[in-house]
Amino acid sequence: MSTLDQLDRALLAALAADHRATVVALAERLGLSRNTVQARLARLEASGAFASFERAIDPAPLGYPLEAFVAVHVRQKRLSEVVERIAAIPEVLQAHGLSGSVDLLVRVVCRDAHDLFRIDGEILAVDGVERTETSLSMGELIPYRLGPLLDR
């Protein structure tokens, strides 16, 4: 489980290129036997190298074209309650606890600017939240990529 070797990474890269490729196709692409790929895939799956496939679904076609980050300042000691309440908002995609002055970085999607205003209000209304700073994403200037880390 330590760290993945070159072969695992090549397999991940091949999967990234075509997430529904068959085992046979992957084996051919990597110049490996079918058996090896099957074993490696099973090991990757078991070791938790794959996060949920939800991460690879674009929210825009669902009708949520706008994305924003809400930096939340929380009254100390209330963090877990606050997280629980924020998690109840459907438009919240993800949230990270942070070191530093911002306690919580919340990633949200919304239908339009008005919708964002409403969601921000919902977060601000949570008991324990002191202040929020909302930044609208103007675009994913570097689209998520793992490539440079896989090519090593």
Added chain:
Amino acid sequence: MSTLDQLDRALLAALAADHRATVVALAERLGLSRNTVQARLARLEASGAFASFERAIDPAPLGYPLEAFVAVHVRQKRLSEVVERIAAIPEVLQAHGLSGSVDLLVRVVCRDAHDLFRIDGEILAVDGVERTETSLSMGELIPYRLGPLLDR
């Protein structure tokens, strides 16, 4: 291409649960014919509803257990050059252009705190970058999810 219907969303949810499920298995799960699922899947694929599968790969098993957000203040007009330079850093996973006082929110992974210090230094050294504020992620308190948006 407008917005996806109930059926598309159910299909996405089923895929999220098992990203390598066969078409037959998906059809069974949703109570649909194999043909329908095959047609829908092809349409989703063609319409760009799937982002790269890279997004569903956990960087931790690759040897990058730490994640951080670097808020970057950029001298105006230099944004595209700065983005280009930052994109050359392999540990940079993603970056969003933001409205507000922070111009760029950069998501990075690293091996340890020392590594983060180095990467932050690399970003700060980019010509056009005025200032950075780095926050270490203490955990993904709300793990990425689309579920609440799919269940509507």
Added chain:
DNA sequence: TTCCGATTGAGCAACATGCTCAGTCGATAC
């Protein structure tokens, strides 16, 4: 009604899967 797109079930050849087994290879151990 008439048309339309979406869905269905059937059928078929080609292919993929899951499994097992015996053989090969290189590294580390003794």
Added chain:
DNA sequence: GTATCGACTGAGCATGTTGCTCAATCGGAA
């Protein structure tokens, strides 16, 4: 040097899946 180990390979086989086409059905919109 040779024993042992884990990883990889190629073969085989029954069963399941894919990609495709077709004709039939259904409900909604013109």
